[in-house]
Each structure stands twice: as C-alpha cells, then as structure tokens.
Amino acid sequence: xxxxxxxxxxxNGQEITLSGWVHRIRDxxxxxxxxxxxxxxxxxxxxxxxxDLNVETVISATGMIHESEKAPGGYEMQLTKLDILxxxxxxxxxxxxxxxxxxGLEAILDNRMISLRNPKILSIFRLQADLxxxxxxxxxxRDFTEIKTSKLVAGGTEGGSNLFEVDYFDTKxxxxxxxxxxxxxxxxxxxxxxxxIGQAYRAEKHDTPRHINxxxxxxxxxxxxxxxxxxxxxxxxxxxxxFRKVRENNQADLDAWGGTTPDPDKCxxxxxxPHDQAKKIVSERLGRRVFEINPEAERVICxxxxxxxxxxxxxxxxxxxxxxxxxTYPDGLKTMSFDLIFRGLEITTGGRRINEYKxxxxxxxxxxxxxxxxxxxxxxxxxxxxxxxxxxxxxxxLTQKILGLTNVKEASLFPRDRKRTGP
Amino acid sequence: xxxxxxxxxxxNGQEITLSGWVHRIRDxxxxxxxxxxxxxxxxxxxxxxxxDLNVETVISATGMIHESEKAPGGYEMQLTKLDILxxxxxxxxxxxxxxxxxxGLEAILDNRMISLRNPKILSIFRLQADLxxxxxxxxxxRDFTEIKTSKLVAGGTEGGSNLFEVDYFDTKxxxxxxxxxxxxxxxxxxxxxxxxIGQAYRAEKHDTPRHINxxxxxxxxxxxxxxxxxxxxxxxxxxxxxFRKVRENNQADLDAWGGTTPDPDKCxxxxxxPHDQAKKIVSERLGRRVFEINPEAERVICxxxxxxxxxxxxxxxxxxxxxxxxxTYPDGLKTMSFDLIFRGLEITTGGRRINEYKxxxxxxxxxxxxxxxxxxxxxxxxxxxxxxxxxxxxxxxLTQKILGLTNVKEASLFPRDRKRTGP
Numbered sequence: 001x002x003x004x005x006x007x008x009x010x011x012n013g014q015e016i017t018l019s020g021w022v023h024r025i026r027d028x029x030x031x032x033x034x035x036x037x038x039x040x041x042x043x044x045x046x047x048x049x050x051x052d053l054n055v056e057t058v059i060s061a062t063g064m065i066h067e068s069e070k071a072p073g074g075y076e077m078q079l080t081k082l083d084i085l086x087x088x089x090x091x092x093x094x095x096x097x098x099x100x101x102x103x104g105l106e107a108i109l110d111n112r113m114i115s116l117r118n119p120k121i122l123s124i125f126r127l128q129a130d131l132x133x134x135x136x137x138x139x140x141x142r143d144f145t146e147i148k149t150s151k152l153v154a155g156g157t158e159g160g161s162n163l164f165e166v167d168y169f170d171t172k173x174x175x176x177x178x179x180x181x182x183x184x185x186x187x188x189x190x191x192x193x194x195x196x197i198g199q200a201y202r203a204e205k206h207d208t209p210r211h212i213n214x215x216x217x218x219x220x221x222x223x224x225x226x227x228x229x230x231x232x233x234x235x236x237x238x239x240x241x242x243f244r245k246v247r248e249n250n251q252a253d254l255d256a257w258g259g260t261t262p263d264p265d266k267c268x269x270x271x272x273x274p275h276d277q278a279k280k281i282v283s284e285r286l287g288r289r290v291f292e293i294n295p296e297a298e299r300v301i302c303x304x305x306x307x308x309x310x311x312x313x314x315x316x317x318x319x320x321x322x323x324x325x326x327x328t329y330p331d332g333l334k335t336m337s338f339d340l341i342f343r344g345l346e347i348t349t350g351g352r353r354i355n356e357y358k359x360x361x362x363x364x365x366x367x368x369x370x371x372x373x374x375x376x377x378x379x380x381x382x383x384x385x386x387x388x389x390x391x392x393x394x395x396x397x398l399t400q401k402i403l404g405l406t407n408v409k410e411a412s413l414f415p416r417d418r419k420r421t422g423p
Numbered sequence: 424x425x426x427x428x429x430x431x432x433x434x435n436g437q438e439i440t441l442s443g444w445v446h447r448i449r450d451x452x453x454x455x456x457x458x459x460x461x462x463x464x465x466x467x468x469x470x471x472x473x474x475d476l477n478v479e480t481v482i483s484a485t486g487m488i489h490e491s492e493k494a495p496g497g498y499e500m501q502l503t504k505l506d507i508l509x510x511x512x513x514x515x516x517x518x519x520x521x522x523x524x525x526x527g528l529e530a531i532l533d534n535r536m537i538s539l540r541n542p543k544i545l546s547i548f549r550l551q552a553d554l555x556x557x558x559x560x561x562x563x564x565r566d567f568t569e570i571k572t573s574k575l576v577a578g579g580t581e582g583g584s585n586l587f588e589v590d591y592f593d594t595k596x597x598x599x600x601x602x603x604x605x606x607x608x609x610x611x612x613x614x615x616x617x618x619x620i621g622q623a624y625r626a627e628k629h630d631t632p633r634h635i636n637x638x639x640x641x642x643x644x645x646x647x648x649x650x651x652x653x654x655x656x657x658x659x660x661x662x663x664x665x666f667r668k669v670r671e672n673n674q675a676d677l678d679a680w681g682g683t684t685p686d687p688d689k690c691x692x693x694x695x696x697p698h699d700q701a702k703k704i705v706s707e708r709l710g711r712r713v714f715e716i717n718p719e720a721e722r723v724i725c726x727x728x729x730x731x732x733x734x735x736x737x738x739x740x741x742x743x744x745x746x747x748x749x750x751t752y753p754d755g756l757k758t759m760s761f762d763l764i765f766r767g768l769e770i771t772t773g774g775r776r777i778n779e780y781k782x783x784x785x786x787x788x789x790x791x792x793x794x795x796x797x798x799x800x801x802x803x804x805x806x807x808x809x810x811x812x813x814x815x816x817x818x819x820x821l822t823q824k825i826l827g828l829t830n831v832k833e834a835s836l837f838p839r840d841r842k843r844t845g846p
Contacts, residue, residue: 021807021809038613039566039616039646054807056806057807086778086807086808087780087807088805088806088807089806111802113611113800114806116608116609116612125614126568129568132569133559133563136556145548146552147836148620148836149837152637152844153845164591166588166598167588167590168587168844175589182836185539189540189545190443190461192461192462193462199622203592214573224442355509357510375845376535376536377536379534379536379537381509382512383511383537384444384445384477384480384481384511386443386444386481386509387509413605419592421577421594421596422798
C-alpha cells in the first residue's frame with residue numbers, strides 16, 4: 001500500500017510502498033540513497049544496489065521502514081523493490097532540487113512546466129490555494145454568496161481602454177476588466193452580499209514587477225452599507241482572518257521564502273488616511289512635495305504605518321472625483337472610495353457605488369457618458385438598488401507581499417504579460 | 424438595528440428595522456401590507472397609512488414585531504417609520520414577485536438584470552454557490568489543491584477548432600477550452616491532486632438546450648491512479664457527497680423548482696457500462712440499432728439505469744480510440760476513458776491520460792500531430808510524469824439536472840450563446 005513521505009514514521013518496522021519523483025541521488029561509496037519527493041514532502045530510501053536513475057524519474061519503491069538518525073524526519077526505507085513508473089530524460093532544463101534564488105525570472109518562466117516542480121516555487125501556490133480558501137470561508141461566515149459571472153462583455157467597466165478584444169462568432173466582445181457590473185447586479189438581485197474569485201484582464205502595456213495582464217481578482221460587493229468605512233472594516237477583519245490562518249497553517253510556505261504576515265491583532269489598527277493627508281505624510285518623509293501616491297509613495301506610507309501603527313498597511317480614502325470611476329459615490333468634492341496599500345503595494349481598490357438612479361443620471365454627463373452607453377447596467381438603478389459598495393483584492397499581489405516575492409509574475413502559475421503568452 | 428426577515432420572530436415585542444425590497448403591496452381597505460424581501464426571505468409589515476410605493480423600491484422599515492397568525496412565519500411588523508433608500512420606477516420589465524413558469528427563456532435572459540431578482544430564479548444560483556463549495560470541500564478532504572490557470576492559451580487542447588481568438592497586443596491567443604494541459608502540469612509538478620473551478624470556452628455553433636459557449640468547469644486531475652476506474656470511484660463518491668449536502672442544506676432551492684437529487688446511498692451503484700454495451704442496451708430498448716450515444720441514447724440509458732440500479736446515472740467507459748483526444752490512455756483498441764451521464768445529459772468526460780514520453784511520441788503521428796505542436800506541454804512527459812487522469816463536470820449542467828431546468832442557459836448567471844453577448 002502506498003504511504004506518503006510524511007507518514008513513514010507511522011510504518012516503522014513495516015514494509016510499505018512510496019511513490020514519487022527522484023528528488024536527489026546520493027552515492028556514499030557502496031551505500032546509495034534516493035531522496036523521494038511526493039505531495040507530502042521528502043523521504044529517504046537506502047540501498048546497496050547501484051542506482052541508474054535520473055532525477056525526476058517517477059518511481060514506486062517498496063521496502064521496510066526503520067529509524068535512522070541521519071534521515072530527514074528520523075526514518076528511512078531499506079529498499080527491496082524498485083519500479084520505474086516514468087523515466088525522466090537526463091537533460092533537465094531547470095534545477096528542481098536546488099534553491100532557485102540565483103535563477104533569473106525569465107528562466108523560471110520560460111521553463112514553467114518544470115520550474116513549478118521546484119518545492120520552493122511550488123510552495124507559492126500551496127499558499128495561494130489556501131488564501132483562496134480562507135477568503136471564501138471568511139466571506140461565507142459573513143453570509144456572502146459566491147457567484148460566477150461572464151468574462152465576455154460588451155465594453156469596459158473602467159472606461160473603454162485597456163481591453164482585449166475577442167472574435168465572437170460574427171461580432172466582437174471584450175474580456176472583462178472586472179466583474180463590477182455583475183457583482184452590483186447580484187447585490188441588487190437580493191443576494192445583498194456576494195463574492196467572486198475569477199480572472200480579470202487588463203490590456204495595459206506596463207511591464208513592471210507589479211503588473212500582469214491576466215490576474216485572479218478576489219471580488220466582494222455588499223449591500224446596505226453607509227459609507228466606505230463599512231467596507232474598510234470588513235476588509236480589515238478579512239485581513240486579520242487571512243493572516244491568522246496563514247500563521248496557523250502555512251508556516252512551511254512562509255519559511256521557504258522567509259515570508260511573514262503582519263501581526264493579525266494589529267489589523268484593527270490599520271490607519272485610514274485621506275488621500276490629501278497621505279500625500280502630506282509622504283512629502284514630509286521624503287523632504288519634497290509629492291503630487292500623487294505613486295509606487296514610491298506607497299512604500300513610504302507603509303513604512304510610516306509600520307512605525308506609527310505597528311502594521312505595514314494603510315487605507316487611503318477620500319480620493320478626488322476625477323481619480324475614480326464614474327460609478328463612485330461622491331462625498332463633496334471627494335468620493336467614498338479607498339485603496340489598501342500593503343507593504344508598499346496597492347492590493348485593493350474599492351468604495352461605495354452610486355445606487356440612486358437620479359444621481360447616476362446626473363453623474364454620467366460629467367464623465368462624458370450617456371445612459372444608453374451603460375446598456376442593461378442602468379436598469380439595476382432604475383428599479384431599486386440598495387446602498388452598496390465593494391472592493392477587490394489582487395490574489396497574486398497579496399501572495400507576493402506575504403512571501404516577499406520580487407515580482408508579481410512569480411505568484412501566477414502561468415503569467416501573461418505583454419510578451420509572454422505561454423506556456 | 425437591522426434584523427433579517429428570517430429572524431423577526433426573535434424580536435417579538437421589540438422595535439427593530441427591516442431593510443429590503445418591496446416585494447408586494449396588499450391593500451385590504453384601510454389596512455395596508457408590505458411584503459418586504461431581503462437576502463434571508465420575506466417579512467410582512469402592516470400599517471394603516473396609505474402607501475405610495477412601487478414594487479422593488481428599497482426601504483428601511485422600523486416598527487414593533489408582534490405575533491400574527493396570518494403573517495408568513497407567524498410574526499409581522501407594525502410600521503412606525505418608513506425610509507425610502509432607493510425608488511423603483513413603476514414600469515418593471517419583469518415580474519419579480521410571480522412564478523416565472525409561463526415566461527419564455529428569451530424574456531428571462533433579455534431582462535437578466537431584473538429577472539435575477541425573482542426568488543425562484545435566484546434560488547438556482549444559491550444552489551450553484553453551494554455546489555461549488557461542496558465540490559471544493561470534498562476535494563480538499565481528499566488532499567487536492569486548488570489551482571488557477573491562465574485562460575489565454577496558444578491553441579486548443581482538444582484540437583484546433585472551436586476556439587475563440589483574442590487580440591493580444593501584437594499577436595493572437597485563444598480562450599482556453601479547458602485547463603487540460605495545466606492541470607496535468609500541476610499533477611506532474613508534485614501537487615499530484617489538483618482541482619480548478621474556472622471558465623471554459625467553446626466556440627461551437629450549437630444552439631441547443633444543452634450548450635453554452637462559456638461555462639464553469641469543475642476540473643479534477645489526480646496522480647498515481649491505475650485505470651479510469653479509480654477516477655469513476657472518486658466521482659461516484661463526490662456525487663454522493665454533493666447529493667447528501669444538497670439534501671441537507673438546499674431543500675428550499677430544490678422545492679422552488681420541484682428538484683430532487685438521486686439517492687446519495689445509491690451512488691455506489693452507478694453502473695459502469697462499456698461503450699459497446701451501452702449502444703446495445705439502448706438499441707434493445709429503442710427496438711432499433713443505434714450507432715452512437717446521442718442525446719436520445721443518453722436519456723434511454725439513464726432510464727435503464729434508474730430501473731435496473733435505482734439511480735439515473737451511468738458511467739460509460741471503454742470508448743474507442745478515435746472518439747477521444749490524442750492524450751487518452753489506450754487500452755487495446757479502446758481507451759481508459761469515461762463519460763458520466765446524469766438524467767439524460769453528459770455532465771462529465773474524463774479518463775486516464777498518456778503519461779509516458781515514449782507512448783506520447785508514438786501516439787502523436789497517429790493523430791497527425793507532431794511533438795513541436797505540443798510546445799512546452801511535451802516537457803512534462805519528458806521529465807517524469809506519474810500515471811494520472813482526471814475529469815471535468817459542467818457546473819451549469821449539474822445544476823440544471825438537479826433542479827430539472829429545461830435549458831442549461833437557465834443555470835448560467837449571464838449566459839453566452841451564439842447570439843447572446845449580454846447583458
């Protein structure tokens with residue numbers, strides 16, 4: 001019977017079978033070792049026979065488990081039978097069993113089908129899988145319903161640019177930049193509280209460590225709020241939950257990268273700084289005046305938050321009207337909107353949305369838009385839409401910042417950028 | 424403080440606030456009733472004042488809760504204060520508070536932003552949200568890891584046709600028909616057991632009650648299997664779990680449509696019928712020879728299974744080589760592949776995949792393909808890939824068949840078909 005590497009200690013003195021990849025071979029003059037890798041970890045197999053195996057070959061190894069001081073975990077297998085399930089060629093294009101720290105990002109991504117076997121690289125996606133789960137679990141506990149909405153849409157939610165066009169039978173559609181209209185529709189449908197975990201597409205020509213053209217958006221929309229403060233409270237509680245669960249369950253993934261989470265208990269201290277004041281804080285720290293919260297300013301304000309509030313996160317709210325999409329709820333000359341900056345990177349944009357039909361109709365001309373352009377979207381306001389708002393978290397950016405990855409592309413299994421369309 | 428409609432019984436004798444949509448107005452000559460709808464259900468509000476409210480207007484109503492024999496749930500609110508949160512226009516394009524059974528599908532979908540407010544229609548998506556959760560919970564309990572893979576790919580997995588093309592900067596990519604190559608890569612990466620919940624795209628010109636061009640695919644891939652029987656066992660256990668959970672938690676959604684699940688205990692009896700024999704069974708029942716398992720045959724074989732095995736589901740396996748994609752593991756003249764038919768509709772296709780590099784290289788020319796065409800995909804076989812296989816379940820079809828919906832489009836929030844690109 002197959003036993004997982006992590007469980008061999010429970011089979012001490014018994015004959016079992018391990019199945020997995022040959023992670024490493026060691027020849028200590030007459031005594032040979034196979035380090036086998038399976039989904040649970042590594043196990044050591046010892047034999048006196050000569051071994052003619054390439055690393056990454058898939059094997060089933062049968063033998064007796066015994067204690068061994070020198071083996072990882074304190075137990076090893078004395079090999080009695082070796083089956084080759086699939087041979088690996090000897091010209092492995094990427095070192096699976098070494099720390100990839102000195103390998104450039106391009107080489108990692110060019111060899112993606114193999115570089116994902118590297119345990120350190122794979123740990124990024126073990127953590128990411130859990131982040132998705134924690135996100136959904138938290139929201140379900142708050143009575144949110146999961147939705148799946150179309151990614152093929154007529155136009156953009158955030159304006160007409162930065163859209164990828166799709167040939168759709170005899171017409172053209174676009175890849176959705178966000179599920180914005182749909183998540184609002186589902187709030188207005190009566191679900192009130194919805195979330196979606198899905199791809200989003202931005203045809204931006206940026207090539208920076210913080211941009212990818214296809215990403216996983218963790219979207220939230222919530223009815224019966226009063227201001228964006230209700231949303232920031234929710235997000236702070238979500239972050240507290242995420243960080244707590246990561247600390248509970250993902251220490252090995254953190255350790256692989258030297259990653260850490262902020263102190264979950266400090267999430268209730270995340271400062272809320274109006275946009276104007278944020279610029280002032282950054283200007284003071286830099287000793288020169290800044291006019292917008294650019295990437296440098298995002299780093300500075302998080303350093304400030306760490307020093308002043310013990311957490312490297314800042315909500316910036318009260319953005320001016322012209323910096324936000326037309327559907328953002330106004331608040332005098334400002335808006336009920338916010339960003340969340342985490343370790344120098346914006347991971348969330350959100351806010352209250354306009355929900356009143358009259359206000360929407362008055363707003364559109366100010367943005368050079370017409371009711372007709374909005375198509376069916378306008379009808380959710382015409383027929384009774386509660387006060388609501390929401391936000392979205394970029395999954396890859398969140399993963400990146402927890403683990404301390406240099407580039408957001410490292411946190412996407414198969415990233416797409418301006419030049420990269422495969423593998 | 425806001426209380427949900429379902430909880431007003433706990434506030435008997437207290438003044439509370441309800442917020443929601445005006446579902447219905449009743450005027451009983453001097454006594455007026457508002458039936459308010461929120462995410463939890465309906466509540467009755469009574470007042471002697473004249474009401475000038477359109478249905479779907481969003482209100483907050485404050486008043487004392489008292490017992491009332493005639494009220495739904497046995498309690499109602501005596502109104503003291505009414506706030507209008509958002510007015511609804513009086514020309515509602517779709518009846519939210521009536522059973523939509525006599526409304527045609529086109530009208531339901533043309534007015535999608537409003538028809539989703541209909542509680543019966545919305546219940547489809549409450550169930551669907553839970554199906555997603557049950558699916559993920561079951562797989563996590565079996566040590567599967569969730570993945571999110573790119574939907575922008577160089578070519579098709581199932582052959583070159585039926586692909587939507589995307590303008591991607593200066594080049595073209597296609598929308599993924601399935602995460603096939605990526606889920607196999609993640610098995611080979613060492614995760615061994617993976618699942619993905621994501622959109623899949625088929626540019627098929629079909630316009631039938633069983634086809635949509637964008638659907639949510641519940642994908643599974645699993646390493647260290649021997650034959651497709653391991654996969655069918657897993658899927659039968661998954662179905663048993665899903666049906667059990669639906670019965671436990673979704674009775675209201677089932678009742679809205681008169682839907683049912685098969686008996687969960689009978690899932691271990693799902694017959695496994697080789698493709699040849701399935702044709703024979705259908706031919707005998709129809710009294711004429713059938714040459715393929717077409718939609719009619721799928722209905723007939725499920726009727727047969729219900730009569731013979733007490734469950735309206737059949738696994739059909741041992742498909743001939745030419746009926747399956749090139750990557751399907753051969754088994755003599757047949758393949759280690761299967762479909763799952765549920766109430767007359769194929770909801771799953773799956774099978775063991777070729778995992779040996781040598782076999783893959785020998786197979787490609789038989790399908791008129793070359794190693795170069797496979798691009799990076801071939802490398803997972805070249806460098807050690809364990810025996811593995813998987814399957815996918817169409818979420819909308821599964822939802823459709825549990826609720827007994829006539830058309831799969833009813834089970835998609837914003838369906839896309841050959842002509843429908845919105846809302």
